Amino acid sequence: MTETALSQPTDSSNITYDIEQAVLQRYEAGAQQPQAALCCPTDGYDSRYLEALPQEIIEKDYGCGDPTRYVNAGETVVDLGSGAGKNCYIMAQKVGAAGRVIGVDFNDEMLGLSRSYLSEMSEKLGYRNVEFVKGKIQDLALSLDSVQAWLEQHPVTTVAGMAELESECDRLRRDQPLIASDSVDVVVSNCVLNLVRPHDKKQLFQEIFRVLKRGGRAVISDIVCDEDPTSEILNDPDLWSGCISGAFRENEFLEMFEQAGFYGIEILSRQTEPWQVVDGIEFRSLTVRAFKGKEGECRDRNQAVIYKGPWKAVQDDDGHTLYRGERMAVCEKTFGIYTSSSGAYYGDVIPVEPYETIPLESAPIFDCSRNIIRPAQETKGLDYHVTVTNEGSACCDVESCC
Numbered sequence: 001m002t003e004t005a006l007s008q009p010t011d012s013s014n015i016t017y018d019i020e021q022a023v024l025q026r027y028e029a030g031a032q033q034p035q036a037a038l039c040c041p042t043d044g045y046d047s048r049y050l051e052a053l054p055q056e057i058i059e060k061d062y063g064c065g066d067p068t069r070y071v072n073a074g075e076t077v078v079d080l081g082s083g084a085g086k087n088c089y090i091m092a093q094k095v096g097a098a099g100r101v102i103g104v105d106f107n108d109e110m111l112g113l114s115r116s117y118l119s120e121m122s123e124k125l126g127y128r129n130v131e132f133v134k135g136k137i138q139d140l141a142l143s144l145d146s147v148q149a150w151l152e153q154h155p156v157t158t159v160a161g162m163a164e165l166e167s168e169c170d171r172l173r174r175d176q177p178l179i180a181s182d183s184v185d186v187v188v189s190n191c192v193l194n195l196v197r198p199h200d201k202k203q204l205f206q207e208i209f210r211v212l213k214r215g216g217r218a219v220i221s222d223i224v225c226d227e228d229p230t231s232e233i234l235n236d237p238d239l240w241s242g243c244i245s246g247a248f249r250e251n252e253f254l255e256m257f258e259q260a261g262f263y264g265i266e267i268l269s270r271q272t273e274p275w276q277v278v279d280g281i282e283f284r285s286l287t288v289r290a291f292k293g294k295e296g297e298c299r300d301r302n303q304a305v306i307y308k309g310p311w312k313a314v315q316d317d318d319g320h321t322l323y324r325g326e327r328m329a330v331c332e333k334t335f336g337i338y339t340s341s342s343g344a345y346y347g348d349v350i351p352v353e354p355y356e357t358i359p360l361e362s363a364p365i366f367d368c369s370r371n372i373i374r375p376a377q378e379t380k381g382l383d384y385h386v387t388v389t390n391e392g393s394a395c396c397d398v399e400s401c402c
Contacts, residue, residue, distance in 0.1 A: 065221025264344025
């Protein structure tokens with residue numbers, strides 16, 4: 001795939017207020033008293049998981065989707081903008097004692113609320129697999145609790161002190177990262193990415209990609225719009241903290257995942273009726289899933305896949321075109337991506353393994369820039385001249401019409 005400049009969905013050059021302060025103040029208030037207008041209410045949560053949650057957490061939850069339904073037992077999950085902790089405590093039940101849930105938030109009021117129920121929830125579940133950490137979701141390597149502890153010992157009063165602080169932050173990111181690289185199975189978020197400042201959004205998607213393991217996935221529910229927000233919308237701090245001004249344009253939201261290196265990007269749910277319409281622009285909830293793991297060299301082990309249909313042809317994020325019914329040659333890496341039972345494409349293709357296994361270390365480099373049909377003889381081996389007759393045996397299964 002040809003690299004392109006990462007798009008910036010929102011022009012922030014004319015914004016005249018501090019976005020982070022507007023968001024912080026709005027959600028501080030939301031931690032103290034329920035805010036009915038703060039993001040769109042979400043139905044459809046599994047009642048089995050809600051029954052264990054304190055009512056205060058439910059009342060002070062602000063989101064636009066339900067990414068929790070896409071996590072599995074035993075997984076390590078990071079929740080970006082964990083707020084009151086509703087999603088984290090739901091996922092704690094889903095991943096079980098063998099799993100782990102990390103909520104990341106920047107708001108002290110929300111962190112205090114979510115942390116206040118840790119002991120109660122641990123007693124209810126019979127285990128503790130949740131923690132809430134302070135950090136910015138666009139900088140998941142930096143623990144702000146660690147920064148605060150350093151500042152208490154080294155108050156900054158000079159320019160030289162600022163340089164020391166920056167050096168300490170770099171050290172913390174390197175030596176004691178809040179979320180380590182390649183350490184997480186799933187990153188989820190519920191109506192938070194739109195609250196990040198426009199010039200930080202590129203780094204935000206890079207950070208989501210960084211912390212995920214190979215084969216890991218992001219499941220993000222957020223507010224999107226069908227047109228770019230107007231300058232009047234952008235300059236309204238209430239609309240920004242209310243998940244409107246920072247909304248991604250719908251197509252650009254998916255492009256941000258693609259350009260950060262994700263593959264198998266899929267819309268899981270899209271709100272039919274808009275949540276709000278402002279100046280003729282529609283704002284609605286969208287939940288997207290995207291996978292990490294298409295990096296690396298391509299080796300040819302004579303593998304192929306057959307696309308089942310119904311489309312005549314489809315193209316993946318690396319430009320591979322699969323023609324319906326054809327044995328399309330793929331490299332070892334792509335074959336694994338297509339056929340993984342937990343991946344994006346499972347069920348859409350029929351895997352065709354070679355009759356003789358080619359060791360990966362001796363497999364030649366495969367040119368993934370070309371779309372090649374794999375001859376059947378190549379899969380079977382050039383010296384394959386076997387004749388097999390099974391007279392009297394059934395050639396069809398019991399459900400066939402033969």
